[in-house]
Amino acid sequence: MGIVVFVTNDGFILSSAPNFRDLGGHRAAGGGTVRHGMLYRSDALHTISEPDLPVYNGLGIRQLIDLRTEHERVNLPDITPEGAAYTAVSVQGPRAAGGNFSEALMDRERARAMFADGAAERFMFAVYRELVTDEIALTGYRDLVERAAKGPTALVFHCSAGKDRTGWGAALLLSLLGVDRTVVVADYLASNERQENTDKWMRMLSEHSGLTWEEVAPMARVRAEYLETAFTHVDEVYGSFDGYVSDGLGLSSATVESLRERMIS
Structure with missing residues (x-):
């Protein structure tokens, strides 16, 4: 058996996946704390370097949940940690607002129509609304929560940049665990x-697209307004976060309780 590595969510765990981090350590409602070493969020995991492999394999990860689209998964397959089961759990269809937008950036005419002159920002708000209501997203995020609640841990979930699809997944899990909204944000x-890895990729795409970096930048960063758009849309469509959890995601109270029992100490 390999050495198990214990880490906190401070600093960089993996230099080759800079957005790989532990969701543990946050205070939960009722005075508990989210356990370290149980839930990890990340950016792309095809980038893991040889020097990072001992740490990556030593985290005790038993589930890798890939939130990317099929196109992304096929083109850039993950490096799965030793002893972990890989599962693809899409939260976007190929025609969703954020589905495979990189393909659009390779087509100059399409890129200008979709992202130029402030359209990239509007695009991002649309992505976050779809993550709340799209049927594929609802199925995918329900699966993520159920796997965190019932499947073997530790668990890592990720997308490409680890900021939007993964960002909403982390916000969902932390909110279910009773972490204060300001901490979630x-x-x-x-x-x-x-976003070092994402910046390199996005700058390359922006050059191909003929767009300026300023036009593309809203898609390369997260903003509090993006996440607040998702939470606001939750309230608009489902009446409350609890309504989203029960009526939108279809999660049982038993699953939520199991998640809390497992993740809070």
């Missing part, structure tokens, strides 16, 4: 300091 915004 702070965890979400921490992705902005961890």
